[in-house]
Amino acid sequence: MRVIRFARKQTIRFLEAFRQDRQPLRLYERNARFTGAPIFNVYRAGCEELAFHLLGSAEVDETFRARLGIAEKISPAQMNAVRAAMERAVGETALELESQMILLATAVSGAPFLGLLGTVWGVMDTFTDVAVAGSPNLTTMAPGVSGALITTVTALCVAIPAMFGYNFLVTSIRGMIVQMDNFAAELASEFEHKYVEHNSRVADLVR
Incomplete structure (x- = not known):
């Protein structure tokens, strides 16, 4: 029970920090940690996959912000890989939560x-x-x-x-899984607007 309560508190802290900045990769760039927050696993998985496609590496160093500023946008196909990474993180985290039952x-x-x-x-x-x-x-x-x-x-x-x-656990864990799914959709939308090239010519080349 204490693990569930701690996870809820950490999730609230993470969402507050995430929504304070208009740059969705800022917490990842700062190497922020929100231990115990299931939703943070989804965020980190999505950021790592996006950074890999944008910069060629998921590693964060002192040049990360500068490289991000000049990076070319990714294709819709690459964005699908980012979504898949977040979906895997949701599934893996859900299994970890359910193991407590x-x-x-x-x-x-x-x-x-x-x-x-x-x-x-x-x-x-x-x-x-x-x-x-x-x-x-x-x-x-x-x-x-x-x-x-x-x-x-x-x-x-x-x-x-x-x-x-x-x-209590079943209800709480189901709520967390729904919250992770919703956040994954929100984060994917943020990435779509900022980092994905929607030019039809690029999309045709990808096909």
Whole structure:
């Protein structure tokens, strides 16, 4: 849960910093870091691919801004490669986020079955004790029934909080994935306006 909250805070910080500057590559040029922000992975992947096509290298050095200022615009086909890089980053980051749900998903699905197993086992023990005693009575049956119910309650105490936590994670991660998709589209639009050559003659040559 803390990882999700931290990711949200870092995402807000990143978006504020990104939108303060009209130059979409500025944070990349400054080698800014927003550790824990899923959306930053998309930004960095897009910037690296764009820098490679614009400048021939994704490396950032003291000449980066000067080289960027005189770089020729890229073709629509190269821009498609930039989009593909951002889409891969969205997919990889989504997988990393979803990996956090494995433990909770296991607890939600497995705990009730363990409780059921304990209940059945306790009932079997109860019948065994009754068979040994020869006649059913409260003293004979109480220990087995009590043990069965304790197992059931324990399983529910694990499953119920895990279910709430799992639902929280699923909703939060889905929201982050949508946010990454939306940001990738926003960043692609920024790149399109500033760095892509839309001259029809160039487009014809690319075809």
